[in-house]
Amino acid sequence: MCLAVPAKLIEQDGHHGVVDMHGNRLPVNTMMTPDAQSGDWILIHAGFAIERLDPEEARKTWALIADVQQAGGERAAQEPPQQGRSSEPSTTPGGML
Amino acid sequence: MSMTEHAVDDLLHRLNVAAKAIGRDVAFMEVCGTHTTSAFRCGLPSVTPSNVRLISGPGCPVCVTSQGDIDRLIDLGLRQDVILCTYGDMLRVPGKQGTLEAARARGGNIEIVYSSMDAVKLARQKPGQEVVFAAVGFETTAPATAAAICEAQRLNVSNFSVLASHKRIIPAMRALLAGGEIPAIKGFLCPGHVSVIIGSEVYAPIVKEFGVSCVIGGFEPAQLIAALVCLTELVVNNKTALVNQYPEAVHKKGNRWALALLEQIFEPGDARWRGMGSIPDSGLVLRREYQRFDAALRFNLPEPQEREPKGCICGKVISGAALPVQCKLFGKSCTPISPIGPCMVSSEGTCSAWFKYGNFRQAALPRRQEKELLEVQS
Ligand code: SF4
Numbered sequence: 001m002c003l004a005v006p007a008k009l010i011e012q013d014g015h016h017g018v019v020d021m022h023g024n025r026l027p028v029n030t031m032m033t034p035d036a037q038s039g040d041w042i043l044i045h046a047g048f049a050i051e052r053l054d055p056e057e058a059r060k061t062w063a064l065i066a067d068v069q070q071a072g073g074e075r076a077a078q079e080p081p082q083q084g085r086s087s088e089p090s091t092t093p094g095g096m097l
Numbered sequence: 098m099s100m101t102e103h104a105v106d107d108l109l110h111r112l113n114v115a116a117k118a119i120g121r122d123v124a125f126m127e128v129c130g131t132h133t134t135s136a137f138r139c140g141l142p143s144v145t146p147s148n149v150r151l152i153s154g155p156g157c158p159v160c161v162t163s164q165g166d167i168d169r170l171i172d173l174g175l176r177q178d179v180i181l182c183t184y185g186d187m188l189r190v191p192g193k194q195g196t197l198e199a200a201r202a203r204g205g206n207i208e209i210v211y212s213s214m215d216a217v218k219l220a221r222q223k224p225g226q227e228v229v230f231a232a233v234g235f236e237t238t239a240p241a242t243a244a245a246i247c248e249a250q251r252l253n254v255s256n257f258s259v260l261a262s263h264k265r266i267i268p269a270m271r272a273l274l275a276g277g278e279i280p281a282i283k284g285f286l287c288p289g290h291v292s293v294i295i296g297s298e299v300y301a302p303i304v305k306e307f308g309v310s311c312v313i314g315g316f317e318p319a320q321l322i323a324a325l326v327c328l329t330e331l332v333v334n335n336k337t338a339l340v341n342q343y344p345e346a347v348h349k350k351g352n353r354w355a356l357a358l359l360e361q362i363f364e365p366g367d368a369r370w371r372g373m374g375s376i377p378d379s380g381l382v383l384r385r386e387y388q389r390f391d392a393a394l395r396f397n398l399p400e401p402q403e404r405e406p407k408g409c410i411c412g413k414v415i416s417g418a419a420l421p422v423q424c425k426l427f428g429k430s431c432t433p434i435s436p437i438g439p440c441m442v443s444s445e446g447t448c449s450a451w452f453k454y455g456n457f458r459q460a461a462l463p464r465r466q467e468k469e470l471l472e473v474q475s
Binding site: 001002003004029031032033034043045046047048050051053054055057058060 | 129130131156157158159184186211212213214215233234235237238240241244288289290291293294344345346347352354355358443445
Protein backbone atom coordinates (compact mmCIF):
# COMPACT_ATOMS: atom_id res chain seq x y z
CA MET A 1 0.00 0.00 0.00
CA CYS A 2 2.98 2.27 0.55
CA LEU A 3 3.85 1.83 -3.09
CA ALA A 4 4.87 5.10 -4.68
CA VAL A 5 5.74 5.46 -8.34
CA PRO A 6 8.01 7.98 -10.02
CA ALA A 7 6.65 10.14 -12.83
CA LYS A 8 7.58 13.36 -14.57
CA LEU A 9 5.63 16.49 -13.73
CA ILE A 10 4.62 18.17 -16.96
CA GLU A 11 2.15 20.82 -15.80
CA GLN A 12 1.70 22.67 -12.57
CA ASP A 13 -0.98 25.14 -11.45
CA GLY A 14 -1.39 25.71 -7.73
CA HIS A 15 -1.93 22.28 -6.16
CA HIS A 16 -2.99 20.78 -9.45
CA GLY A 17 -0.30 19.04 -11.40
CA VAL A 18 -0.27 16.76 -14.39
CA VAL A 19 2.26 13.96 -14.75
CA ASP A 20 3.32 11.89 -17.66
CA MET A 21 3.04 8.23 -16.74
CA HIS A 22 4.15 5.93 -19.56
CA GLY A 23 2.70 8.37 -22.07
CA ASN A 24 -0.57 8.93 -20.16
CA ARG A 25 -1.46 12.25 -18.63
CA LEU A 26 -2.58 11.86 -15.03
CA PRO A 27 -3.67 14.51 -12.55
CA VAL A 28 -1.72 14.71 -9.32
CA ASN A 29 -2.13 16.82 -6.20
CA THR A 30 1.09 18.70 -5.48
CA MET A 31 0.25 20.33 -2.14
CA MET A 32 3.01 18.27 -0.43
CA THR A 33 5.62 19.26 -3.00
CA PRO A 34 4.99 22.97 -3.54
CA ASP A 35 8.57 23.44 -4.71
CA ALA A 36 8.23 20.96 -7.58
CA GLN A 37 8.36 22.42 -11.06
CA SER A 38 7.47 21.16 -14.51
CA GLY A 39 10.16 18.77 -15.64
CA ASP A 40 10.87 17.45 -12.13
CA TRP A 41 10.57 13.77 -11.32
CA ILE A 42 8.21 13.17 -8.42
CA LEU A 43 7.07 10.19 -6.37
CA ILE A 44 3.31 9.64 -6.48
CA HIS A 45 1.26 7.88 -3.83
CA ALA A 46 -2.56 7.73 -3.77
CA GLY A 47 -2.93 10.70 -6.11
CA PHE A 48 -0.47 12.93 -4.25
CA ALA A 49 3.08 13.87 -5.08
CA ILE A 50 4.92 12.97 -1.86
CA GLU A 51 8.45 14.04 -2.79
CA ARG A 52 10.64 15.37 -5.52
CA LEU A 53 13.25 12.87 -6.67
CA ASP A 54 16.75 14.22 -6.73
CA PRO A 55 18.55 12.68 -9.73
CA GLU A 56 21.94 13.83 -8.45
CA GLU A 57 21.40 12.04 -5.11
CA ALA A 58 20.22 8.93 -6.95
CA ARG A 59 23.42 8.93 -8.98
CA LYS A 60 25.53 9.45 -5.87
CA THR A 61 23.78 6.62 -4.01
CA TRP A 62 24.56 4.18 -6.75
CA ALA A 63 28.13 5.32 -6.90
CA LEU A 64 28.38 4.89 -3.15
CA ILE A 65 26.76 1.49 -3.16
CA ALA A 66 29.18 0.35 -5.84
CA ASP A 67 32.44 1.95 -4.74
CA VAL A 68 32.69 3.58 -1.41
CA GLN A 69 31.27 0.77 0.66
CA GLN A 70 33.88 -1.42 -0.91
CA ALA A 71 36.46 1.04 0.37
CA GLY A 72 34.66 0.94 3.71
CA GLY A 73 35.04 -2.83 3.77
CA GLU A 74 38.76 -2.57 3.08
CA ARG A 75 39.20 0.08 5.73
CA ALA A 76 37.27 -1.98 8.23
CA ALA A 77 39.58 -4.89 7.51
CA GLN A 78 42.56 -2.78 8.55
CA GLU A 79 40.94 -1.58 11.76
CA PRO A 80 40.64 -4.00 14.64
CA PRO A 81 36.95 -4.74 15.22
CA GLN A 82 35.52 -2.77 18.11
CA GLN A 83 34.52 -4.59 21.22
CA GLY A 84 30.81 -4.22 21.93
CA ARG A 85 28.71 -1.81 19.99
CA SER A 86 29.49 1.84 19.62
CA SER A 87 27.32 3.95 21.86
CA GLU A 88 26.65 6.63 19.26
CA PRO A 89 24.94 5.79 15.99
CA SER A 90 27.79 6.06 13.55
CA THR A 91 27.48 6.40 9.83
CA THR A 92 28.97 4.09 7.30
CA PRO A 93 30.37 5.33 4.03
CA GLY A 94 27.01 4.53 2.44
CA GLY A 95 25.26 6.81 4.89
CA MET A 96 24.10 10.28 4.04
CA LEU A 97 23.43 11.46 7.56
CA MET B 98 25.96 -7.85 -18.83
CA SER B 99 24.30 -4.59 -17.87
CA MET B 100 25.51 -2.18 -15.22
CA THR B 101 22.78 -3.25 -12.83
CA GLU B 102 23.52 -6.94 -13.29
CA HIS B 103 27.15 -6.17 -12.54
CA ALA B 104 26.11 -4.25 -9.45
CA VAL B 105 23.84 -7.09 -8.30
CA ASP B 106 26.57 -9.69 -8.83
CA ASP B 107 29.02 -7.56 -6.96
CA LEU B 108 26.63 -6.95 -4.11
CA LEU B 109 25.76 -10.63 -3.80
CA HIS B 110 29.42 -11.47 -3.68
CA ARG B 111 29.94 -8.99 -0.87
CA LEU B 112 26.90 -10.32 0.95
CA ASN B 113 28.36 -13.81 0.83
CA VAL B 114 31.74 -12.65 2.04
CA ALA B 115 30.18 -10.75 4.94
CA ALA B 116 27.86 -13.65 5.82
CA LYS B 117 30.81 -16.02 5.90
CA ALA B 118 32.74 -13.61 8.12
CA ILE B 119 29.87 -13.62 10.62
CA GLY B 120 29.75 -17.40 10.62
CA ARG B 121 26.51 -17.66 12.60
CA ASP B 122 22.82 -16.98 11.99
CA VAL B 123 21.88 -13.34 11.75
CA ALA B 124 18.42 -11.84 11.21
CA PHE B 125 17.16 -8.47 10.03
CA MET B 126 13.60 -7.26 9.75
CA GLU B 127 11.80 -5.26 7.11
CA VAL B 128 8.68 -3.38 8.12
CA CYS B 129 7.19 -2.44 4.76
CA GLY B 130 4.73 -4.46 2.70
CA THR B 131 6.22 -3.08 -0.49
CA HIS B 132 9.65 -4.36 0.60
CA THR B 133 8.11 -7.78 1.34
CA THR B 134 6.62 -7.99 -2.12
CA SER B 135 9.70 -6.66 -3.94
CA ALA B 136 12.01 -9.02 -2.02
CA PHE B 137 9.97 -12.12 -2.82
CA ARG B 138 9.28 -11.07 -6.40
CA CYS B 139 12.97 -10.79 -7.20
CA GLY B 140 13.72 -14.06 -5.44
CA LEU B 141 15.83 -12.49 -2.72
CA PRO B 142 15.31 -15.32 -0.17
CA SER B 143 16.81 -17.82 -2.59
CA VAL B 144 19.99 -15.83 -3.23
CA THR B 145 20.76 -14.69 0.31
CA PRO B 146 23.33 -16.74 2.20
CA SER B 147 21.67 -19.37 4.39
CA ASN B 148 22.74 -17.76 7.65
CA VAL B 149 21.28 -14.33 6.76
CA ARG B 150 17.54 -13.94 7.17
CA LEU B 151 15.25 -11.06 6.32
CA ILE B 152 12.11 -11.41 8.45
CA SER B 153 8.89 -9.63 7.51
CA GLY B 154 7.52 -7.48 10.29
CA PRO B 155 4.38 -5.37 10.65
CA GLY B 156 4.62 -3.57 7.34
CA CYS B 157 1.42 -4.41 5.52
CA PRO B 158 -1.22 -1.79 6.46
CA VAL B 159 -4.13 -4.08 5.67
CA CYS B 160 -2.63 -6.88 7.78
CA VAL B 161 -1.91 -4.77 10.84
CA THR B 162 -5.43 -3.32 10.96
CA SER B 163 -7.10 -4.96 13.95
CA GLN B 164 -9.98 -7.33 13.34
CA GLY B 165 -12.25 -5.08 15.41
CA ASP B 166 -11.49 -2.12 13.15
CA ILE B 167 -12.20 -4.23 10.08
CA ASP B 168 -15.51 -5.43 11.54
CA ARG B 169 -16.50 -1.80 12.18
CA LEU B 170 -15.65 -0.88 8.62
CA ILE B 171 -17.77 -3.65 7.18
CA ASP B 172 -20.68 -2.78 9.50
CA LEU B 173 -20.50 0.76 8.13
CA GLY B 174 -20.34 -0.52 4.57
CA LEU B 175 -23.59 -2.38 5.08
CA ARG B 176 -25.52 0.69 6.23
CA GLN B 177 -27.90 2.01 3.64
CA ASP B 178 -27.35 5.63 4.64
CA VAL B 179 -23.59 5.44 4.05
CA ILE B 180 -21.37 5.41 1.00
CA LEU B 181 -18.10 3.85 2.12
CA CYS B 182 -15.04 4.86 0.12
CA THR B 183 -12.03 2.59 0.43
CA TYR B 184 -8.70 1.86 -1.22
CA GLY B 185 -9.00 -1.39 -3.18
CA ASP B 186 -6.63 -3.23 -0.82
CA MET B 187 -9.28 -3.50 1.93
CA LEU B 188 -12.00 -5.04 -0.22
CA ARG B 189 -11.38 -8.72 0.45
CA VAL B 190 -10.43 -8.73 4.12
CA PRO B 191 -12.91 -10.93 6.00
CA GLY B 192 -14.82 -9.54 8.97
CA LYS B 193 -17.54 -11.11 11.05
CA GLN B 194 -20.14 -10.00 8.48
CA GLY B 195 -18.09 -11.14 5.46
CA THR B 196 -15.89 -8.92 3.30
CA LEU B 197 -16.52 -5.44 1.92
CA GLU B 198 -16.71 -7.09 -1.48
CA ALA B 199 -19.53 -9.32 -0.22
CA ALA B 200 -21.18 -6.34 1.47
CA ARG B 201 -21.18 -4.61 -1.90
CA ALA B 202 -22.79 -7.62 -3.54
CA ARG B 203 -25.44 -7.47 -0.83
CA GLY B 204 -26.29 -3.89 -1.76
CA GLY B 205 -23.80 -1.96 0.38
CA ASN B 206 -22.68 1.32 -1.21
CA ILE B 207 -18.98 0.72 -1.43
CA GLU B 208 -16.80 2.78 -3.73
CA ILE B 209 -13.17 2.05 -4.49
CA VAL B 210 -11.19 5.25 -4.64
CA TYR B 211 -7.70 5.94 -5.90
CA SER B 212 -7.27 9.00 -3.72
CA SER B 213 -8.81 10.33 -0.51
CA MET B 214 -9.76 13.46 -2.47
CA ASP B 215 -12.14 11.37 -4.61
CA ALA B 216 -14.16 10.68 -1.47
CA VAL B 217 -14.52 14.41 -0.75
CA LYS B 218 -15.55 14.97 -4.36
CA LEU B 219 -18.19 12.24 -4.07
CA ALA B 220 -19.55 13.78 -0.86
CA ARG B 221 -19.99 17.09 -2.70
CA GLN B 222 -21.76 15.37 -5.56
CA LYS B 223 -24.14 13.55 -3.19
CA PRO B 224 -25.03 16.06 -0.49
CA GLY B 225 -28.00 13.95 0.65
CA GLN B 226 -25.81 10.97 1.62
CA GLU B 227 -23.11 10.37 4.19
CA VAL B 228 -19.72 9.57 2.64
CA VAL B 229 -17.19 7.81 4.88
CA PHE B 230 -13.56 7.35 3.88
CA ALA B 231 -11.85 4.21 5.21
CA ALA B 232 -8.51 5.66 6.24
CA VAL B 233 -5.89 2.94 6.68
CA GLY B 234 -2.17 3.04 6.10
CA PHE B 235 1.12 4.17 7.55
CA GLU B 236 2.64 7.64 7.43
CA THR B 237 2.97 7.41 3.65
CA THR B 238 -0.80 7.36 3.30
CA ALA B 239 -1.97 9.36 6.32
CA PRO B 240 -1.11 12.82 4.89
CA ALA B 241 -3.56 12.14 2.04
CA THR B 242 -6.29 11.62 4.65
CA ALA B 243 -5.28 14.82 6.40
CA ALA B 244 -5.41 16.66 3.06
CA ALA B 245 -8.94 15.36 2.42
CA ILE B 246 -10.12 16.55 5.84
CA CYS B 247 -8.57 19.97 5.19
CA GLU B 248 -10.38 20.12 1.88
CA ALA B 249 -13.70 19.08 3.45
CA GLN B 250 -13.23 21.76 6.10
CA ARG B 251 -12.34 24.43 3.54
CA LEU B 252 -15.36 23.65 1.37
CA ASN B 253 -17.59 23.03 4.38
CA VAL B 254 -18.56 19.52 3.27
CA SER B 255 -20.67 18.36 6.19
CA ASN B 256 -21.54 14.87 4.89
CA PHE B 257 -17.91 13.69 4.78
CA SER B 258 -16.15 11.78 7.56
CA VAL B 259 -13.30 9.31 8.00
CA LEU B 260 -12.96 6.07 9.92
CA ALA B 261 -9.29 6.36 10.69
CA SER B 262 -6.97 3.55 11.74
CA HIS B 263 -3.68 5.01 10.56
CA LYS B 264 -0.51 3.62 12.07
CA ARG B 265 2.90 5.04 12.96
CA ILE B 266 5.81 2.71 12.36
CA ILE B 267 8.36 3.86 14.94
CA PRO B 268 6.27 3.04 18.04
CA ALA B 269 5.62 -0.40 16.51
CA MET B 270 9.35 -0.99 15.95
CA ARG B 271 9.97 0.01 19.55
CA ALA B 272 7.21 -2.28 20.83
CA LEU B 273 8.69 -5.19 18.88
CA LEU B 274 12.18 -4.59 20.21
CA ALA B 275 10.98 -4.10 23.77
CA GLY B 276 8.57 -7.06 23.66
CA GLY B 277 11.25 -9.64 23.07
CA GLU B 278 8.87 -12.01 21.29
CA ILE B 279 10.66 -11.87 17.99
CA PRO B 280 13.94 -13.58 17.19
CA ALA B 281 16.84 -11.29 18.06
CA ILE B 282 17.35 -9.01 15.11
CA LYS B 283 20.49 -7.03 14.37
CA GLY B 284 18.86 -4.37 12.28
CA PHE B 285 15.89 -3.02 10.41
CA LEU B 286 15.49 -2.46 6.71
CA CYS B 287 13.46 0.72 7.18
CA PRO B 288 10.52 1.52 4.91
CA GLY B 289 11.47 3.76 2.00
CA HIS B 290 8.23 5.60 1.43
CA VAL B 291 7.23 5.97 5.08
CA SER B 292 10.68 7.53 5.52
CA VAL B 293 9.98 9.96 2.67
CA ILE B 294 7.38 11.48 5.00
CA ILE B 295 8.90 11.02 8.48
CA GLY B 296 12.55 11.53 7.50
CA SER B 297 15.66 9.56 8.38
CA GLU B 298 16.78 11.08 11.67
CA VAL B 299 13.75 9.78 13.61
CA TYR B 300 15.35 6.32 13.59
CA ALA B 301 18.46 7.52 15.42
CA PRO B 302 17.04 6.97 18.95
CA ILE B 303 16.18 3.35 18.05
CA VAL B 304 19.76 2.72 16.92
CA LYS B 305 21.09 4.24 20.10
CA GLU B 306 18.69 2.71 22.63
CA PHE B 307 18.36 -0.79 21.24
CA GLY B 308 21.72 -1.28 19.55
CA VAL B 309 20.23 -2.29 16.20
CA SER B 310 21.09 -0.74 12.86
CA CYS B 311 18.53 1.05 10.71
CA VAL B 312 19.09 1.11 6.97
CA ILE B 313 16.58 2.98 4.82
CA GLY B 314 16.37 1.24 1.48
CA GLY B 315 14.77 1.57 -1.93
CA PHE B 316 12.72 -1.05 -3.71
CA GLU B 317 14.74 -2.17 -6.72
CA PRO B 318 16.43 -5.58 -6.40
CA ALA B 319 19.89 -3.98 -6.32
CA GLN B 320 18.75 -1.49 -3.68
CA LEU B 321 17.32 -4.29 -1.53
CA ILE B 322 20.51 -6.32 -1.75
CA ALA B 323 22.59 -3.19 -1.09
CA ALA B 324 20.61 -2.66 2.11
CA LEU B 325 21.25 -6.27 3.16
CA VAL B 326 24.95 -5.88 2.36
CA CYS B 327 25.07 -2.75 4.47
CA LEU B 328 23.27 -4.40 7.41
CA THR B 329 25.45 -7.49 7.21
CA GLU B 330 28.74 -5.62 6.87
CA LEU B 331 27.79 -3.54 9.91
CA VAL B 332 27.49 -6.77 11.91
CA VAL B 333 30.88 -7.91 10.61
CA ASN B 334 32.40 -4.62 11.72
CA ASN B 335 30.64 -4.84 15.07
CA LYS B 336 28.90 -1.53 14.48
CA THR B 337 25.40 -0.18 14.64
CA ALA B 338 24.42 2.70 12.43
CA LEU B 339 21.68 4.65 10.79
CA VAL B 340 22.18 4.63 7.03
CA ASN B 341 20.05 6.31 4.40
CA GLN B 342 20.42 4.43 1.14
CA TYR B 343 17.45 6.17 -0.46
CA PRO B 344 18.55 9.82 -0.29
CA GLU B 345 17.09 10.72 -3.67
CA ALA B 346 13.71 10.71 -1.93
CA VAL B 347 14.36 10.58 1.82
CA HIS B 348 15.68 13.62 3.67
CA LYS B 349 16.76 14.00 7.27
CA LYS B 350 13.59 15.73 8.36
CA GLY B 351 11.19 14.11 5.89
CA ASN B 352 8.60 16.04 3.92
CA ARG B 353 7.79 19.11 5.99
CA TRP B 354 4.58 19.94 4.12
CA ALA B 355 3.21 16.43 4.61
CA LEU B 356 4.25 16.48 8.28
CA ALA B 357 2.59 19.88 8.75
CA LEU B 358 -0.65 18.49 7.32
CA LEU B 359 -0.49 15.51 9.69
CA GLU B 360 0.26 17.79 12.62
CA GLN B 361 -2.66 20.07 11.79
CA ILE B 362 -5.28 17.30 11.66
CA PHE B 363 -4.00 14.46 13.85
CA GLU B 364 -2.20 13.85 17.10
CA PRO B 365 -0.47 10.63 18.16
CA GLY B 366 -2.71 8.28 20.12
CA ASP B 367 -2.91 4.63 21.12
CA ALA B 368 -3.80 2.23 18.33
CA ARG B 369 -4.83 -1.41 18.18
CA TRP B 370 -2.67 -3.66 16.01
CA ARG B 371 -3.61 -7.13 14.93
CA GLY B 372 -1.81 -9.60 17.14
CA MET B 373 0.22 -6.90 18.86
CA GLY B 374 -2.54 -5.33 20.93
CA SER B 375 -2.72 -1.66 21.76
CA ILE B 376 0.56 0.21 21.32
CA PRO B 377 0.90 3.66 22.90
CA ASP B 378 1.22 6.56 20.45
CA SER B 379 1.27 4.20 17.48
CA GLY B 380 -1.83 5.67 15.88
CA LEU B 381 -3.13 9.00 14.68
CA VAL B 382 -6.31 10.39 16.21
CA LEU B 383 -8.19 13.43 14.99
CA ARG B 384 -7.50 16.62 16.92
CA ARG B 385 -10.44 18.04 18.85
CA GLU B 386 -11.03 20.78 16.24
CA TYR B 387 -11.57 18.15 13.55
CA GLN B 388 -13.57 15.59 15.49
CA ARG B 389 -16.69 16.44 13.54
CA PHE B 390 -15.07 14.45 10.71
CA ASP B 391 -14.71 11.34 12.88
CA ALA B 392 -17.06 8.65 11.56
CA ALA B 393 -16.83 6.65 14.81
CA LEU B 394 -18.33 9.62 16.69
CA ARG B 395 -20.76 10.63 13.95
CA PHE B 396 -22.30 7.15 13.77
CA ASN B 397 -21.80 6.40 17.43
CA LEU B 398 -19.96 3.17 16.60
CA PRO B 399 -19.49 0.74 19.49
CA GLU B 400 -15.97 -0.05 20.73
CA PRO B 401 -14.44 -2.67 18.43
CA GLN B 402 -14.34 -6.23 19.74
CA GLU B 403 -10.96 -7.84 19.18
CA ARG B 404 -10.86 -11.40 17.94
CA GLU B 405 -8.87 -13.46 15.41
CA PRO B 406 -10.21 -15.72 12.66
CA LYS B 407 -10.17 -19.24 14.11
CA GLY B 408 -6.82 -20.98 13.64
CA CYS B 409 -5.22 -17.94 11.97
CA ILE B 410 -1.86 -16.88 13.40
CA CYS B 411 -1.61 -13.63 11.41
CA GLY B 412 -0.86 -11.76 14.62
CA LYS B 413 2.31 -13.79 15.09
CA VAL B 414 3.23 -13.63 11.42
CA ILE B 415 2.94 -9.84 11.49
CA SER B 416 5.23 -9.46 14.45
CA GLY B 417 7.81 -11.81 12.94
CA ALA B 418 7.25 -14.39 15.71
CA ALA B 419 6.01 -17.09 13.31
CA LEU B 420 6.41 -17.96 9.66
CA PRO B 421 3.38 -18.53 7.43
CA VAL B 422 4.23 -22.21 7.02
CA GLN B 423 3.87 -22.61 10.77
CA CYS B 424 0.14 -21.91 10.41
CA LYS B 425 -1.87 -25.12 10.11
CA LEU B 426 -4.21 -23.47 7.60
CA PHE B 427 -1.48 -22.18 5.28
CA GLY B 428 -1.95 -23.50 1.75
CA LYS B 429 -4.73 -25.80 2.93
CA SER B 430 -7.93 -24.01 3.84
CA CYS B 431 -6.19 -20.63 3.52
CA THR B 432 -5.02 -19.65 0.02
CA PRO B 433 -5.15 -16.39 -1.95
CA ILE B 434 -8.37 -17.64 -3.56
CA SER B 435 -10.13 -18.24 -0.26
CA PRO B 436 -8.08 -16.35 2.29
CA ILE B 437 -8.82 -16.65 6.01
CA GLY B 438 -6.60 -13.94 7.42
CA PRO B 439 -5.44 -10.58 6.05
CA CYS B 440 -1.86 -11.77 5.59
CA MET B 441 -3.17 -13.98 2.79
CA VAL B 442 -5.69 -11.46 1.42
CA SER B 443 -3.36 -8.57 0.88
CA SER B 444 -0.93 -8.84 -2.00
CA GLU B 445 1.59 -7.33 0.43
CA GLY B 446 0.83 -9.86 3.15
CA THR B 447 3.58 -12.24 4.22
CA CYS B 448 1.38 -15.35 3.83
CA SER B 449 0.41 -14.31 0.32
CA ALA B 450 4.06 -13.72 -0.64
CA TRP B 451 5.07 -17.13 0.78
CA PHE B 452 2.23 -18.83 -1.03
CA LYS B 453 2.97 -17.22 -4.39
CA TYR B 454 6.75 -17.49 -4.27
CA GLY B 455 6.84 -20.64 -2.17
CA ASN B 456 9.62 -22.31 -4.13
CA PHE B 457 12.07 -20.09 -2.37
CA ARG B 458 10.91 -20.83 1.09
CA GLN B 459 13.08 -23.76 2.00
CA ALA B 460 16.12 -21.83 0.85
CA ALA B 461 14.98 -18.98 3.07
CA LEU B 462 15.15 -21.07 6.22
CA PRO B 463 18.35 -21.59 8.07
CA ARG B 464 18.82 -25.22 8.96
CA ARG B 465 18.08 -24.85 12.64
CA GLN B 466 14.77 -23.21 11.91
CA GLU B 467 13.80 -25.90 9.44
CA LYS B 468 14.20 -28.37 12.29
CA GLU B 469 12.06 -26.24 14.62
CA LEU B 470 9.47 -26.01 11.89
CA LEU B 471 9.24 -29.73 11.49
CA GLU B 472 8.78 -29.99 15.23
CA VAL B 473 5.95 -27.45 15.16
CA GLN B 474 4.23 -29.22 12.29
CA SER B 475 4.54 -32.73 13.65
S1 SF4 C 1 -2.00 -18.79 6.39
FE1 SF4 C 1 -4.00 -17.79 6.45
S2 SF4 C 1 -4.88 -18.38 8.39
FE2 SF4 C 1 -2.69 -18.83 8.52
S3 SF4 C 1 -1.76 -16.98 9.40
FE3 SF4 C 1 -1.68 -16.73 7.19
S4 SF4 C 1 -3.56 -15.62 6.68
FE4 SF4 C 1 -3.84 -16.43 8.76
